[in-house]
Amino acid sequence: MATVNTTALKTASVLAFERKLDPSDAMFFAGSWGQRRSAAQWAPISVREKSVRGTISNRLKTKDQDPAKLDAAIENPNLQTVDVATLPADADTLKVTFTLRVLGGAGTPSSCNNSAYQAKLLATVQGYVEGLGFSELAGRYAHNLANARFLWRNRVGAEQVEVQVQHLVQGEAAQTWIFDALAVPTREFNASGASAQPLLELSELLAKGLAGKSHVLLQVTAFARLGAAQEVYPSQELILDKGNSGKSKTLYVVGGVAGIHSQKLGNALRTIDTWHPDVAELGPIAVEPYGSVTTLGKACRRPTEKLDFYSLLDGWILKDKVPAPEQQHFVMATLIRGGVFGDAGKD
Structure with missing residues (x-):
């Protein structure tokens, strides 16, 4: 492989990854x-509105803590209209289904306006693939499929959770893996017991997909036993312009x-950064x-510590400072995530 001259190499001002x-x-x-492995028809869950009468419970300012003002405030109830989704009274299990495509070409930019930078980037990525490969990342992605992390709040408190993953080839299931999701840990990525072999097979398939050696389309179906008539939790829509809408919470609906x-x-699938x-x-x-954790308002990979993506990538590509293997995994996982990473400010 030809050596790329990095004397005046700069980050491309246009650099994007899919x-x-x-x-x-x-x-x-x-x-x-009991119907989770049968051909029985499952009823779609719809979203409905309900209006609730709440009480004043927010933190009061000092001027509003006067008993008379508080009594006056409580006389005005906190009226809200919200969306809600629940299981029907005769159903105890939530079924969540989606498909997942795994694409090859990881680390190859979809846009790059600096040919020298792209050549060095591709050589670096190839070195990663030959040295470390996608096995570690693929294993962690497979783990997050098996443990049903993608159910988010719907996983919490469930009595039983089962995940079925099918590898679809020309529309048919070529192979199926079944996991007891609650037996697969969410804080570590060590497979053991009955899940070990299926996880290994699924991770090998994902690694082939990331390497571009196989077409990978998965049908993922999770079953969470929550209890009859229990509430379930779809995504909540972010309404920037509420206009005249008085609804306090709007849930995500597709075709009803x-x-x-x-x-x-x-986000759930790429929750692998340990x-x-x-x-x-x-x-x-x-x-x-x-390393943003928005729920905590915290950045775990601060530029001052040189552990953020940009510091690691620039050191690796521009200065030939090869990161530790675990940080190489992080950089590649960020490229797999995709995004716009150009440095337009230097030009």
Whole structure:
């Protein structure tokens, strides 16, 4: 392989990558636990509105803590209209289904306006593939399919959770793996027991897909036994311009069926970063350039510590400072995530 001259190598001002794990939206259905492996029809779960009368419970300012003002405030109830989704009274199990495409070409930019930089980038990625390969990343993605992390709040408190993963070839299931999701841990990526061999087979298939050696399309179906008539939790829509709408919460619906955004599924699948400094406290976090955990308002990969994606990538490509193997995994996982990473500010 020809050596690339890096004397004046600079980051491309236009540098973009397409995501290589491409989930569809997930759809919600209801049925009985005993029907999860039968051909029985599962009823789609719809979203309905309900109005509730709440009480004043927010933190009061000092001027509003006067008893008379508080009594006056309580006389005005907190009226809300919200969306809600539940299982019907005769169904105890939530079925969530989506498809996942695994694309090859990981680390190959979809847009790059610097040929020298692209040549060095591709050589670096090839070195990673030959040296470490996709086995580690694929194993972690497979783990997050098996443990049903993508169910989010619907996984919490479930009595039983089963995940069925089918490898589709020309529309037919060429192979099927079944996992007891609650037996697969969410804070570590060590497979054991009955899940070990199916996880290994699924991770090998994902690795082939990422390497571009096989076409990989998966049908993923999860069953969560929650209890009859229990509430379920689709994605919540972010309404930037509510206009005249008085609704406090709007849930995601596709064709009248409750669902989860593909972006939220992708976030769950890439929750594999255990190489950040706060892993003892937080466990795995989603792969993000700065290790962002929005629910905590925290960045786990701070540029001052040179563990953010940009510092690692620039050191690796521009300065030939090869990161530790675990940080190489992080950089590649970020490229698989996709995004726009150009450095337009230097030109």
